[in-house]
Amino acid sequence: MSLHAKHLQKAENFPPSLFSSSTIPTLRGFPSANPLTARIPLLPRSHSPTSPLSLLPSHYLTTQTSPLWTHCHQFRNYTYFTNVFQWNSTLKARIDAGFFECALSLFSSMLAGGGRPDHFTFPLVARAVSALPGRSGLTKEIHSLGIRLGFSGDGYFRNSLIGLYGRCKDIVYARNMFDEMRDRDVVSWTTMISGYIQSGDILESFRLFHEMRTSGIEPNSVTLAVVIRAFKVEKIVDGGRQLHGFAIKRGFGSQELVQNSILTAYSKMDCFEEAEKLFHFMEERSFVSWNILMLAYFSAGDFFKVVEFFQRMMAELYPSPETLTLVISALSKCRKHRMGQQIHCYAVKRGQIDMVLQASFMDFYAQCADFASSFSLLEEVGKLNCSTPWIVMMWALVQSGQFIQVISLFQKMQNLGFEPNxxxxxxxxxxxxHLGALLLGKVIHGYLVRHQLSAESEAERLETSILNMYAKCGNITCARRCFDNMVYRDIVTWSSMMESYAIHGMGLEAIKLFHQMQEAGVSPNSITFLSLLSSCSHSGLLYEGCQVFTSMTENFGIKADLSHYTCMVDLLARAGKLTEALNLIHSMDVKPDWRIWGALLASCRVHGNIKIGECVAQRMFELEPDNVGYHIILSNMQAGGDQWAKAEGIWKNIKEIEFKGRPGWSCIEEKGGFSFFVAADYSHQRAEDIYETLKYLGRNVQEIKCL
Structure with missing residues (x-):
């Protein structure tokens, strides 16, 4: 039985209400300055019989105003719609605005009111369904309805369904529809190739592209953009270059869609030189082209390059809100407070501030330690019926180390009536x-269990965070119990459990868990191997750690980055193989930073290797000349080797350095509260008892050493 015949059996009693949804956006979801919402009160008058606009044809008036009705909560009567063109126009407006559930509800109203979709309606509905993962089950119902209405032979309808099946990861249904098509055009082939790429079957997408060309169908610009995406996913650099040349020969090299696709591919494959060369020769560069390159540099951690390209972009065209969001994120990493303020003023003057950009500015000011400005922005948007600004502010405080303020902000958020998500x-x-508050963490865990949030997909990361909390607060048993009780375990969860074993020096348990993860069919990523290497380093498993590092590159094809090399240097250095660790740093294909030199310097002190230690310390001073800690480590190392003159010289340098950092602190949790301690500080109300206890412990330690 063919695929169409199977669906035809289910089509007779097709329920229009299947597409209904209670998720209808209201006016309060839009900012008051929105020009669309500002005109909404005028809409009922424009449809009044006494309005001068009533002289226009009714279908024209309704079609022109339907994008505005799309945003209006009052609009429930669709009797104005007399033809399918009006329905399609409103459907498209809702989908373009991102109201996918609302679009499905409108489609349900269309069917219930006797409206008959045409072959342009189904691609719109397919777009809405594919954008809602929870609605993917509607795909076959849409297919059935199309057959019932006589569109089984319509190429436009079939291509839309192939694309929908592909986006919903039902590649078998998509391929069956494709194989049943007699007249397959370039859209059919392109849609099927895209489906294979989305399902992860890159090799089949290449094979189908070759079959398409041998069957006499020549690719268009969209086809090339799709195939280029496959090379990007697999990071096949040579293939990407060949396809670039093919596009130029076929006359597609100057088309913006193809150029942006190739630009994205080069950026994702870390071919920045070729990406910039292509960007330089582009005749017309839209803000999309600029954003692609800036996003690539942002992902690579080159934030100053992002700022440089933004400044160049401003000379050619106005940036979009997406561009401003990206640049502000880069400026927060660079701590460029003054420039961020200027961009904030620019965005306000141009009226480009939306909720996402506002949240980005909140995070930016917090990252720059300008909490007054950050909280001021929160006051502006915090009373809206949206918890996003509050959560953004909480994360900004976490990243700034303001953990007590995070707790206060959460309580304030609850007092305003926000449900904690x-x-x-x-x-x-x-x-x-970070505070080591195990008891309070257990309260959150209890809330999670009582409200059965573990069954919700959005709670997966919360469960992983609770697992980390138990491990970092010293309770590895509860961490493992939490891991075992999780309904769904992804790669992040497995890696977090391995990291927990690393914290507790249980390297063999981490390796055992790694093998269990592979048996469960979960493929490791770079973070997984980072957790494994850290476990081996903290457990002194030199042989096992070297095996893991070799396996990562040779068996799994994962390229080692600076974090992996840092773990390997730490592993070798802890085992006393300082020369091997130094040679590894010199042989790396990435530039070393303070972390990797710091790992080696700490081990040089432990093993008393002053020669290598002085060499490493010199590199550290070049990278961070004002860091007092490295000077202290070197001076202690020299003093331990009876090089008192050198140690005294280091201490003179330390006194000359203006130490601007925050003093070290620690805290303990007691009776639901916290007590903070700072070195050489007597402000605590029980300071006398604390220092007496410290002296007592010090005497006991000395007695144990004497024994």
Whole structure:
């Protein structure tokens, strides 16, 4: 039985209400300055019989105003719609605005009111369904309805369904429809190739592209853009270059769609030189082209390059809100406070501030330690019926080390009537983790269990955060119990459990868990191997760690980055193989930073190797000349080797350095509260008892050493 025949059996009693949804956006979801919402009160008058606009044809008036009706909560009567063109126009407006559930509800109203979709309606509905993962089950119902209405032979309808099946990861149904098509055009082939790429079957997409050309169908610009995406996913650099040349020969090299696709591919494959060369020769560069390159440099951690390209972009065209969001994120990493303020003023003057950009500015000011400005922005948007600004502010405080303020902000958020969602609680758990607040963390865990949030997909990351909290607060048993009780375990969860074993020096348990993960069919990523290497380093498993590092590159094809090399240097240095560790740093294909030199310097002190230690310390001073800690480590190392003159010289340098950092602190949790301690500080109300206890412990330690 053919695929169409199977669906035809289910089509007779097709329920229009299947597409209905209670998720209808209201006016309060839009900013008051929105020009669309500002005109909404005028719409009922424009449809009034006494309005001068009533002289226009009714179908024209309704079609022109339907994008505005799309945003209006009052609009429930669709009797104005007399033809399918009006329905399609409103459907498209809702989908373009991102109201996918609302679009499905409108489609349901169309069917219930006797409206008959045409072959342009189904691609719109397919777009809405594919954008809603929870609605993917409607795909076959849409297919059935199309057959019932006589579109089984319509190429436009079939291509839309192939694309929908592909986006919903039902590649078998998509291929069956494709194989049943007699007249397959370039759109059919392109849609099927895209489906294979989305399902992860890159080799089949290449094979189908070759079959398409041998069958006499020549690719268009969209086809090339799709195939280029496959090379990007697999990071096949030579293939990407060949396809670039093919596009130029076929006359597609100057088309913006193809150019942007190739630009994205080069950027994702870390071919920045070729990406910039292509960008330079582009005749017309839209803000999309600029954003692609800036996003690539942002992902690579080159934030100053992002700022440089933004400044060049401003000379050619106005940036989009997406561009401003990206640049502000880069400026927060660079701590360029003054420039961020200028961009903020620019965005306000141009009226480009939306909720996402506002949240980005909040995070930026917090990262630059300008909490007054950050809280001021929160006051502007914090009373809206949206918890996103609060969560953004909480995460910004976490990253700035303001953990007590995170707790206060969470309580204030609750007092205003916001229900704590999984993301807000995850932020709170992270703050508790840094404070070592095990008891308060257990309260959140209890809330999670009582409200059965573990069954919700959004709670997966929260459960992983609770697992980390138990491990970092010293309770590895509860961490493992939490891991075993999780309904769904992804790669992040497995890696987090391995990291937990690393914290507790249980390297063999981490390796055992790695093998269990592979048996469960979960493929490791770079973070997984980072957790494994860290476990081996903290457990002194030199042989096993070297095996893991070799396996990562040779068996799994994962390229080692600076973090992996840092773990390997730490592993070798802890084992006393300081020369091998130094040679590894010199042989790396990435530039070393202070972390990797710091790992080697610490081991040089432990093993008393002053020669290598002085060499490493010199590199450290070049990278961070004002860091007092490295000077102290070197001076202690020299003093331990009876090089008192050198040690005294280091201490003179230390006194000349203006130490601007925050003093070290620690805290303990007691009776639901926290007590903070700072070195050489007597402000605590029980300071006398604390220092007496410290002296007592010091005497006991000395007695143990004497024994």
């Amino acid at each position: 999984a993301e807000a609680m995850r932020c709170l758990v992270t703050a508790y983790t």
